Amino acid sequence: MNAGQPVRFVIFAAPRTGSNLLCSLLNAHPEMLCHHGLFNPDGIHWARDWQGSGSMADRDRDPAAFIASVWASGGDARAIGFKMNRDENDDAVGALLRDPTVRKILLRRRNRVRTYVSEEIAKLTGIWESYDASDASLPAVHVEVDDLIRHSALNAVYYAAIEDSLSATGQPWLDTDYETLDDPGEMARILSFIGVKAQASLSAASHKRGPADLGAVVENFDELAGALRGTALLDDLYRRDMPELHHHDFTP
Numbered sequence: 387m388n389a390g391q392p393v394r395f396v397i398f399a400a401p402r403t404g405s406n407l408l409c410s411l412l413n414a415h416p417e418m419l420c421h422h423g424l425f426n427p428d429g430i431h432w433a434r435d436w437q438g439s440g441s442m443a444d445r446d447r448d449p450a451a452f453i454a455s456v457w458a459s460g461g462d463a464r465a466i467g468f469k470m471n472r473d474e475n476d477d478a479v480g481a482l483l484r485d486p487t488v489r490k491i492l493l494r495r496r497n498r499v500r501t502y503v504s505e506e507i508a509k510l511t512g513i514w515e516s517y518d519a520s521d522a523s524l525p526a527v528h529v530e531v532d533d534l535i536r537h538s539a540l541n542a543v544y545y546a547a548i549e550d551s552l553s554a555t556g557q558p559w560l561d562t563d564y565e566t567l568d569d570p571g572e573m574a575r576i577l578s579f580i581g582v583k584a585q586a587s588l589s590a591a592s593h594k595r596g597p598a599d600l601g602a603v604v605e606n607f608d609e610l611a612g613a614l615r616g617t618a619l620l621d622d623l624y625r626r627d628m629p630e631l632h633h634h635d636f637t638p
Contacts, residue, residue, distance in 0.1 A: 393581040395467035395484050395489040398548050400541040403495035403506035404564030405469045406515050410434070410591040411573065411634065412426060412467070413431050417439050417582050419460050421468035422515065425449070425475040431515070449478040461608050469493075472544045483551045488611060490552060490559040492545060497565070498538040499622040503527055503604060505537070524597060526605040531613040538619070565628050573634050584636040594630040 396408040399405035405422075412420035413433045421438070422431035430445060432438040440457065445452040449472045460466035467489075470479055482488055495501045506527045552559050560579040566572040574584035600623060607623075 392457075392463050393465040393489060394457050395465060395491060395492045395580050397467065397469040397493055398479075398545075399469055399493040400472040400495070400501065400544055402501050402508060403493055405471065406495055407564070407590055408493055408562075408567060408576075409469055410575075411567070411588045414578075414588040414591070415577065415582060416586055417462040417464040418580070419466045421456070421466075423471055423474070424452075424456060424468045425473070425478050426497055443483065446475070449475050450481045453478060453481060465582055467580070472541065484550065484555070486555065486557050490548075490557065491576065491579070492559055492561050493563065494541075494545060494546060494561070495564040495589050496601065497622045497625055498541070498612075499529075499534065499600065499619055500596060500625075500627055501541065502537045503600060507596075507603065518606060524603050527603050528605050529610050531610065534610075534619065568628055568636050570636065574636070586636060588634045588636070596627055598627060598629075600624075605630060 397405055397408060399408075407586060409420045409422045412418050413435070419433055419436065421433045421436065424430050424432070425445065430438065430440065430442060438456070440452055440455060455467065457466060470482065482490075505530075507524055510525045510527070549559075560576065562576060570584075573588065577584045597603050604610060611620065611623055614623060
């Protein structure tokens, strides 16, 4: 990358793994511009304080040209990036993976049960991003064990394919996960990988869309616990989630 050009980065994530939280935290950095899902099939999700240009038709007709326009429209930002979710535009994913000048972050969520339940809730409510605390009500979800296992395997295959592609081309990447995003040290590590300093305060614009206790939304919780007995997923069912994160303060 030529001197003076902003650092370019992409966050690869499966749905409901904290990508909106991470994007909003990074976009709060005074030297960064971090969009959300620019290749979301339902729309182009720019950073909340940014009015981007380009239509979905233009984006889908020529993903590489659209990405180039994104990199060129960062203003004075020292780093510019966005997220790509599982099952989004294959041509865009391929272009990003082939470009060694784009820094790659792989964001996961350790708790596979919560990832699945959160995705089912989002499908039922249509709320995939929440910036309003009034979005707190959650529907009950019936979890079929086979669907849960398939979902877990689907995400595992997704991340493995990205890792294989990057390994084959000798590209480094940063692994992080949702459950550590509340750790200032982890956020400092992410910022360092991107190439900016952990300075000022990073405020999270998004609101958490998940229960502290899965038993509050999984209507067949006891049945599910019995079916998962003897599997690694049983621990995920009982493990507490990360509390809602409001900000990181790096100011001495």
